[in-house]
Amino acid sequence: MTGDTPMSQDSAAATAFADAFFSQDLTARDAGIADAIGKELRRQQQEIELIASENIVSRAVLEAQGSVMTNKYAEGYPGRRYYGGCQYVDIAENLAIERATELFGCGFANVQPNSGSQANQSVMLALAAPGDTILGMSLDAGGHLTHGARPNMSGKWFNAIQYGLDLETGLIDYDQVAKLAEEHKPRLIIAGGSAYSRIIDFARFREIADSVGAHLWVDMAHFAGLVAAGIHPSPFPHAHVATTTTHKTLRGPRGGMVLTNDEAIAKKINSAVFPGLQGGPLMHVIAAKAVAFGEALQPDFQGYMSAVAENAKVLAQTVIEGGMQIVSGGTDTHLMLVDLRPKGVTGKAAEAALGRAFITCNKNGVPNDPQKPTITSGIRLGTPAATTRGFGPAEFRQVGQMIVRIVDGLAQAGEDGDNSGIESAVKQEPSALRCPFCHTENTAVKDSRPAEDGTVIRRRRVCADCGGRFTTFERVQLRELFVVKKNGRKVPFDRDKLARSFEVALRKRPVDPERVERAVSAIVRQLESSGEQDVHADEIGTMVMEALKRMDEVAFVRFASVYKDFRDPQDFKDLLGDDQSLTVDDRRFLDAALRLARRHLGQTGTNPSVATLIVNDGAIVGRGITAPGGRPHAETIALDEAGAAARGATAYVTLEPCAHHGRTPPCAEALVSAGVTRVIAAVSDPDDRVAGKGYAILRAAGIEVLADCDPVGARDVLGAYLTRSSKKRAQVTLKLAVSADGMVGRHGAGQVAITGPVARAQSHIMRAEHDAILVGIGTVLEDDPELTCRLEGLEDRSPRRIVLDSHARLPVESRLVATAGRAPVHVATLHPQSERARALVEKGVRIIAGESHDSRIALPELLEDLAAIGVASVLVEGGAEVADAFLREGLADRIALFESNVVVGEGGIAAPFSSGRLPDGFAIRRRAVYGPDRFMLLERQD
Structure with a gap:
């Protein structure tokens, strides 16, 4: 008995320890760390975060990072x-890889680097050896430590050469980059930085890298979110390799990632990361990365990044108006580098003063900074974190004014003087909701109304911690909205009133309260992210109706019958019927489907690039794009990915689902079998085999169908297919590059460079998106072009080349004939049996027997012949004469017009049109800026 007693006590103690180990929360287990975390949370809640490299993650990302995957070695x-035991962490890592490659449109991704710096180290380990020369941006120009700074490993192990900015413009000095590359012959050239606020010309960097045989490495750690959202140009296909962090604009966990399209480089990167630099990866962080990438693939991420960029412009303009300078004069991204030298204030002093006012930023060197790196003459500001919290242009305008007031106070008082009065006043502005009794910010608004003079908001608040009640008078309200009533009166937006609208409509209905709360939160987020301070009551009512329609039909009828104030029963019947109007969510997801289809133009053979998204309860559960061979169709692929989640879901399709039996059953029947309840289609299919029959199958099965919801947007992606199906000919896009003096070239000069490298890269992308390129024989004899797609990663997507050549004059020694084995060459001629034509055939050229019209090739019949062999889209690059011919015959469907600042001068060939004299019948569809050049897409208005 006595011998058993100690064992029993030990067993009880061990059990008690195990119970405590698994059940005690952090406060009970480690009060010190819990207190530090709590204080950090309050700091993040109370302060305005403007550090460009920081952001706020979602609850889902936090849950993944704090999961049991932290226990696993892999x-x-x-x-x-x-x-x-790695079968489940493998799922997480594979998801992260798949989502990353989809997000950035590349072939390979390594998601294991624990930081951006380690991602950068892996590139150097994979592609360079100690002592090799690397070329990167200097720190004071906005570069990063890991780009060759002397204190860093990159500056110690490698011969690091640094490039800078043009001191007049504040932009990258590309001529200096080219000169340094030619002089030092680097193994690696690094494009990217941590404080450079302008779009980088990746094509120019690649041109420089190719000239010296270097690899181009783009570090997009800061602007990766902008790239993912399509707001910033992608480094691909120009970059050999790209690195990024996952926490800045991507709103994920702190970590790094390496991307490439080159399989050989991918293998080297994998070996460099493991076993070269790291051991076991952090699987809980990789799981959180996968979640963040999934969030970035959702349609609302593009809206968030657009807000980030717009907010940055507002903040930059406000501080400029306050007398400060922005390096490069502004920003195209989420950050800006503020030069404080005009104010006579150092970055260190400004960072400290702003911090005391609860505005967090970081000191930063500026070009030719006279101060030490620990002092600096500038500060760096960024908008991602505050935008995540709901700040819009109005809030960032006031934040900018706060910064100006504090910096001006420092300038007047001197860095050792007393600026506390201004700092204290500024600190109170974003902290007006703090309880005066217990000093917590855990307070709620009981009611609020504008003061009589309209300059402040009077709010009665209650503290959730101590129960204290107090009144505030706030000059600016973060995330505050006014509701404009039908009579024009404005009242403050009331979230509780919005929630009560749902409660009344859903009384005694079987709807999960959490779903209701999500709907309310979604409406609030949508209103806050609009950037508008005033919102009309009917707009909110429509949002509530749309949410209720998705939740519960009875609740929808209850709310609609009161909200709409129907006078005629038929109006109510029409509302309950097949309502053709799209909800806000419908528009977002349909736009996302069109963007997905756009990214795959030129990759689906002779079939149209069609995309499908399957969405259930606000989340994308399946994606599909037409396979290269045309089968399977997008709907089938998306349904397979969605699986059981397709039941009750909405399908967003860019083209009416097919209704005919081919190699696979009709897609309309597949949607019915999967249990989809709604189908939203951008445009109907004019193909006689479909033409409404797909919709009929769906409606017969009781599926709600909204047809032709975005025919204009669909034309941008499916225009070629729609033209071929309806007009039985290929769609024609005229591409023209026009100089500042209205010329397209110079007589006898061969190819003349009118546009810059960015615009030329876009032209090559256009080639890859078309089925054929067409030129006249005059252009071939003058320029001897190759007409292939020469961007890395797109070489295999060069379309067929077509030459208008009535007399078969194409030289057999031309570059077109020499490359006929890489991409087909067709000669349309009136003399298919001539000796010259037979000589071309022997060289692999294909002959098209053209019909004659006034001794010229008949263009309408040629386009019909091309459509018959599967050519749906033709990019006409044939110069002024050919472009004019297509215009005269009314065969040009679109015009892609590039305009530059280059002057051709004497001997120029006049363009048939320009932005100042557009051809009749065309309307401007889209504008863009590519480096120094301007772009305009025109579309014929039938």
């Missing part, structure tokens, strides 16, 4: 681990 890569 050296190696999915399917090739050095430990057992």
Whole structure:
């Protein structure tokens, strides 16, 4: 008995310890760390975060990072681990890889780097050797430590050469980059930085890299979110390799990632990351990365990034108006580098003063900074974190004014003087909701109304911690909205009133309260992110109706019958019927489907690039794009990915689902079998085999169908297919580059460079998106062009080349004939049996027997012949004469017009049109700026 007693006590103690180990929360287990975390949370809640490299993650990302995956060791890569039990962490890593490659449109991704710096180190380990020369941006120009700064490993192990900015413009000095590259012959050239606020010309960098045989490495750690959202140009296909962090604009966990399209480089990167630099990856962080990438693939991410960029412009303009300078004069991204030298204030002093006022930023060197790196003459500001919290242009305008007031106070008082009065006043502005009794910010608004003079908001608040009640008078309200009533009167937006609208409509209905709360929060987020301070009551009512329609039909009828104030029963019947109007969510997801289809133009063979998204309860559960061979169709692929989640879902399709039996059953029947309840189609299919029959199958099965919801947007992606199906000919896009003096070239000069490298890269992308390029024989004899797609990664997407050549004069020694084996060359001629034509055939050229019209090739019949062999889109690059011919015959469907600042001068060939004299019948569809050049897409208005 006595011998058993100690064992029993030990067992009880062990059990008690195990219970505590698994059940005690952090406060009970480690009060010191819990207190520090709590204080950090309050700091983030109370202060305005303007550090460009910081952001706020979602609850889902936090849950993944704080998950049991932190317990797992997983050296190696999915399917090739050095430990057992990795089958589920493999799922997480594979999801992260798949989502990353989809997000950035590349072939390979390594998601294991623990930081951006380690991602950068892996590139250097993979593609360079100690002592090799690397060329990167200097720190004071906005570069990063890991780009060759002397204190960093990159500056110690490699011969690091640094490039800078043009001191007059504040932009990258590309001529200096080219000169340094030619002089030093670097192994790696690095494009990107941590404080450079302008769009980088990746095509120019690649041109420089190719000239010296270097690899181009783009570090997009800061602007990756902008790239993912399509707001900033992608480094691909120009970059050999790209690195990024996952936490800045991507709103994920702190970590790094490496991307490439080159399989050989991908293998080297994998070896460099493991076993070269790291051991076991942090699987809980990789799981959180996967969540963040999934969030970035959602349609609302583009809206968020657009707001980030717009807010940055507002903040930059406000501080400029306050007498400060922005390096480069402004920003195209989420950040800006503020030069404080005009104010006589150092970055260190400004950072400290702003911090005391609860505005967080970081000191930063500026070009030719006279101060030490620990002092600096500038500060760096960024908008991602505050935008995540709901700040819009109005809030950032006031934040900018706060910064100006504090810096001006420092300038007047001197850095050792007393600026506390201004700092204290500024600090109170964003902290007006703090309880005066217990000093917490955990307060709620009981009611609020504008003061009589309209300059402040009077609010009665209650503290959730101590129950204290107090009144505030606030000059600016973060995320505050006014509701404009029908009579024009404005009242403050009341979230509780919005929630009560749902409660009344849903009384005694079987709807999960959490779903209602999500709907209310979604409406609030949508209103806040609009950037508008005034919102009309009927707009909010429409949002509530749309949400209720998705939740519960009875609740929808209850709310609609009161909200709409119907006078005629038929009006109410029409509302309950097949309502053709799109909801806000419908528009977002349909736009996302069109963007997905756009990214795959030129990759689906002779079939149209069609995309499908399957959405259930506000989340995308399946994606599909037409396979290269035309089968399977997008709907089938998306339904397979969605699986059981397709039941009750909405399908967003860019083209009416097919209704005919081919190699696979009709897609309309597949949607019915999967249990989809709604189908939203951008445009109907004019193909006689479909033409409304797909909709009929769906409606017969009781599926709600909204047809032709965005025919204009669909034309941008499906225009070629729609033209071929309806007009039985290929769609024609005229591409023209026009100089500042209205010329397209110079007589006898061969090819003349009118546009810059960015615009030329866009032209090559256009080539890859078309089925054929067409030129006249005059252009071939003058320029001897190759007409292939020469962007890395797109070489295999060069379309067929077509030459209008009535007399078969194409030289057999031309570059077109020499490359006929790489991409087909067709000669349209009136003399298909001539000796010259037979000589071309022997060289692999294909002959098209053209019909004659006034001794010229008949263009309408040629386009019909091309459509018959599967050519749906033709990019006409044939110069002024050919472009004019297509215009005269009314065969040009679109015009892609590039305009530059280059002057051709004497001997120029006049363009048939320009932006100042557009051809009749065309309307401007889209504008863009590519480096120094301007772009305009025109579309014929039938």
